[in-house]
Amino acid sequence: MIESLELTSIPAEDEALRASVRAFLDEALDGVPADVRARSWMGYDADFSRRLAAKGWLGLTLPKEYGGGGRSSFARFVVVEELLSAGAPVTAHWIADRQSGPLIHKYGSEVQKKFYLPRICRGEAFFCIGMSEPNSGSDLASVTTRAVRTDSGWKLNGRKIWTTNAYRSHYMIALVRTSGEPADRYKGLSQMIVDLSFQGVTVRPIHDITGDAHFCEVFFDDVMLGDDALIGAEGSGWEQVTAELAFERSGPERIYSTLVLLDEWLVFLGRDMPVDDGRVALLGRMASQLCVLRAMAISVTEKLARGESPVVEAALVKDLGTEFEQQMPLLIADSLGDDPDRPAPSVLLKTLAYVTQISPSFSLRGGTREILRGMIARGLGLR
Amino acid sequence: MREIIFDAMEQLLGDCCSPNHVRRIERGEGGPKERAVLWRALQESGFTDALVAEARGGSGLSLSDAYPIAFVAGRHALPLPLMQTILVRGIMSETNAELPEGSITIAGDVSVTPDGTVVSNYVPFGEVADWVLVDFGDRAQLLPATGAQRHIAGGYGSVNARMRWTNPSISGNELPGSHWRAYGACLISAMLAGAMERTLNMTLGYANDRVQFGRPIAKLQIIQQQVSVMAEQVFAARMAAQVGFSTAGTRPKLMAAAVAKQRTSEAVGTVSSIAHSVHGAMGFTEEYDLQLFTRRMHEWRLAYGTEVYWSKIIGRELLAAGESRTLDFVRQSLAG
Ligand SMILES: Cc1cc2nc3c(=O)[nH]c(=O)nc-3n(C[C@H](O)[C@H](O)[C@H](O)COP(=O)(O)OP(=O)(O)OC[C@H]3O[C@@H](n4cnc5c(N)ncnc54)[C@H](O)[C@@H]3O)c2cc1C
Numbered sequence: 001m002i003e004s005l006e007l008t009s010i011p012a013e014d015e016a017l018r019a020s021v022r023a024f025l026d027e028a029l030d031g032v033p034a035d036v037r038a039r040s041w042m043g044y045d046a047d048f049s050r051r052l053a054a055k056g057w058l059g060l061t062l063p064k065e066y067g068g069g070g071r072s073s074f075a076r077f078v079v080v081e082e083l084l085s086a087g088a089p090v091t092a093h094w095i096a097d098r099q100s101g102p103l104i105h106k107y108g109s110e111v112q113k114k115f116y117l118p119r120i121c122r123g124e125a126f127f128c129i130g131m132s133e134p135n136s137g138s139d140l141a142s143v144t145t146r147a148v149r150t151d152s153g154w155k156l157n158g159r160k161i162w163t164t165n166a167y168r169s170h171y172m173i174a175l176v177r178t179s180g181e182p183a184d185r186y187k188g189l190s191q192m193i194v195d196l197s198f199q200g201v202t203v204r205p206i207h208d209i210t211g212d213a214h215f216c217e218v219f220f221d222d223v224m225l226g227d228d229a230l231i232g233a234e235g236s237g238w239e240q241v242t243a244e245l246a247f248e249r250s251g252p253e254r255i256y257s258t259l260v261l262l263d264e265w266l267v268f269l270g271r272d273m274p275v276d277d278g279r280v281a282l283l284g285r286m287a288s289q290l291c292v293l294r295a296m297a298i299s300v301t302e303k304l305a306r307g308e309s310p311v312v313e314a315a316l317v318k319d320l321g322t323e324f325e326q327q328m329p330l331l332i333a334d335s336l337g338d339d340p341d342r343p344a345p346s347v348l349l350k351t352l353a354y355v356t357q358i359s360p361s362f363s364l365r366g367g368t369r370e371i372l373r374g375m376i377a378r379g380l381g382l383r
Numbered sequence: 384m385r386e387i388i389f390d391a392m393e394q395l396l397g398d399c400c401s402p403n404h405v406r407r408i409e410r411g412e413g414g415p416k417e418r419a420v421l422w423r424a425l426q427e428s429g430f431t432d433a434l435v436a437e438a439r440g441g442s443g444l445s446l447s448d449a450y451p452i453a454f455v456a457g458r459h460a461l462p463l464p465l466m467q468t469i470l471v472r473g474i475m476s477e478t479n480a481e482l483p484e485g486s487i488t489i490a491g492d493v494s495v496t497p498d499g500t501v502v503s504n505y506v507p508f509g510e511v512a513d514w515v516l517v518d519f520g521d522r523a524q525l526l527p528a529t530g531a532q533r534h535i536a537g538g539y540g541s542v543n544a545r546m547r548w549t550n551p552s553i554s555g556n557e558l559p560g561s562h563w564r565a566y567g568a569c570l571i572s573a574m575l576a577g578a579m580e581r582t583l584n585m586t587l588g589y590a591n592d593r594v595q596f597g598r599p600i601a602k603l604q605i606i607q608q609q610v611s612v613m614a615e616q617v618f619a620a621r622m623a624a625q626v627g628f629s630t631a632g633t634r635p636k637l638m639a640a641a642v643a644k645q646r647t648s649e650a651v652g653t654v655s656s657i658a659h660s661v662h663g664a665m666g667f668t669e670e671y672d673l674q675l676f677t678r679r680m681h682e683w684r685l686a687y688g689t690e691v692y693w694s695k696i697i698g699r700e701l702l703a704a705g706e707s708r709t710l711d712f713v714r715q716s717l718a719g
Binding site for chain 2: 004005006007081085256259262263266267269270275279280281282283284285286287288289290291292293294295296316319320370372373374376377380381382383
């Protein structure tokens with residue numbers, strides 16, 4: 001069942017992280033134009049990721065014994081909020097920090113934890129998510145990539161698609177079938193860590209509609225994996241992938257990834273435009289929506305901090321956040337175009353163009369709008 | 384604390400403010416006596432002095448603690464200005480003022496003609512209140528409702544009034560002025576959230592019960608998707624109202640109140656239209672309770688400024704702050 005979301009505030013010790021992150025970002029992002037920063041969690045800079053790691057800001061919620069920060073999810077919220085709203089290029093480490101690390105910590109063996117987690121925290125191991133396949137999108141349980149037992153481990157065959165950053169990551173956590181047939185659905189699925197440098201792995205980047213290449217096709221031809229590739233129990237893949245998606249959807253990405261555009265527009269309004277009721281109302285409305293979405297995201301974070309898995313609540317905040325983010329470029333474009341005699345600066349137009357083009361993906365990745373609404377409906381007792 | 388208050392309010396209104404009571408008071412059936420009975424029950428519960436300092440015999444709660452009172456009032460479509468009374472009494476009790484008998488509402492606007500006539504075009508609960516707090520900008524004053532000409536300012540069942548005092552007998556009790564519209568907006572946002580939650584619960588119940596094409600309509604994917612959208616808006620409205628009430632003192636903060644009213648009002652259209660659509664013709668009848676809540680949602684959206692009014696206030700404040708990061712403005716002046 002879905003639980004109500006109560007207003008919570010970020011504990012002072014976690015809020016205290018903000019100033020140092022802000023100071024670091026002010027320097028690191030100095031002079032980077034808004035249309036580049038607008039890429040944020042799609043922006044790749046491995047060196048930047050390692051500098052964050054050196055500051056201790058990767059793996060914040062992982063235990064210290066594995067190189068993590070031993071902090072609460074509130075601490076991660078503060079750091080992530082700063083990174084995303086400033087438009088820092090975080091995609092290199094993003095998936096490892098957000099979901100692969102916590103997944104390995106929750107389900108991995110001691111050996112796996114000791115091997116992967118310190119590397120994630122140092123910014124040396126980047127991960128990608130191998131869930132979708134050409135014929136398995138929303139219907140994820142139908143995956144056909146298969147790992148078969150061998151004397152020394154597993155032999156992997158099949159194909160993944162839309163795998164973000166596969167061509168510049170070290171590892172993939174793949175959802176694969178280890179027994180049964182696709183008709184067996186949730187039974188017989190397992191999660192494997194695949195070293196992408198292994199023989200038999202072919203990765204082909206795909207360009208998206210903004211012209212960038214981040215997601216990929218990945219082919220597995222007789223890839224020989226060791227025994228230690230299996231994470232968690234054989235056959236528990238579905239349960240684990242559900243937990244992983246909860247980590248993915250609980251993050252505040254769906255609130256903050258268009259803020260660079262909003263701020264660029266705000267500065268333009270304040271500097272170059274006469275105060276006009278329509279524009280002011282639009283600005284105020286977006287600030288108000290942001291305020292409420294943020295309060296909701298903090299409330300979800302509080303549930304994470306208490307060790308809960310707020311799956312449905314996170315889906316609700318994500319879907320609402322998507323609507324906010326997808327409306328923003330439309331509304332700002334409408335406002336910018338309402339007075340052709342006052343042209344907007346080209347960096348604002350470029351930022352707007354990027355956000356407009358990328359925005360359809362907001363309600364696709366991490367589960368489509370329709371799938372999320374189906375989860376909410378179940379939480380409401382309608383299914 | 385909040386849970387205790389929530390449960391106590393639910394119990395109280397469950398007993399004394401059934402949908403039938405609401406209808407009778409709206410229609411003026413039983414006259415002022417009917418209202419007086421309900422008001423006495425509220426007063427005897429002690430809730431009217433929730434914000435009054437303990438030293439003056441009240442409960443000394445913060446506005447934040449009192450949130451469930453307003454929320455539950457909305458859940459039951461309480462037709463009397465309980466929360467307005469609580470706030471005005473709370474703030475008055477911080478001065479030497481004598482606390483008046485009876486219910487108090489807050490006027491949404493005021494104009495004064497050259498001959499001293501005071502007019503307020505939209506007084507939420509004006510038809511049923513004993514006192515009206517009118518904000519003249521430099522000061523705010525309580526005017527007795529009995530001394531006013533009142534006309535219903537709304538459609539069927541409305542208790543909002545247009546009020547006019549030709550010779551207002553200004554009581555001696557003056558309060559600082561200029562913020563009362565924001566205060567009223569904040570209070571009514573929680574009532575809005577409560578009313579919206581009630582329509583969501585009714586919609587879930589109805590969708591699971593109503594059978595068409597051989598199965599509950601809740602099993603139809605399009606109904607599931609629509610109700611999910613409705614739930615998202617209700618969740619956002621509830622959070623917005625909590626933002627408005629988030630103060631350890633008695634007075635709402637201006638920007639928090641603005642967000643509360645902006646976001647709850649914005650949710651009204653979607654929530655009301657999906658609730659009605661799922662309920663079919665049944666939800667369109669007088670007899671079915673849905674209308675008690677959806678009618679109010681539209682009225683309360685209008686009361687103390689709609690989402691556009693508050694959006695403009697927030698937008699202007701954000702531009703005036705000279706901030707280059709919206710998030711910083713939100714963190715510092717909104718979420719506290
Ligand atoms: C930028 C981007 C990055 C991505 N990164 C990754 C990644 O790193 N790893 C990964 O594994 N995947 C990734 N994905 C893939 C993403 O998870 C899928 O796109 C998503 O799950 C939807 O699958 P699909 O694209 O095959 O669409 P489909 O599932 O074919 O859906 C098409 C349409 O049908 C609707 N639909 C489908 N089933 C139902 C149903 N039961 N009820 C109602 N409507 C339905 C959908 O909502 C959608 O509107 C990424 C996608 C994008 C756009």
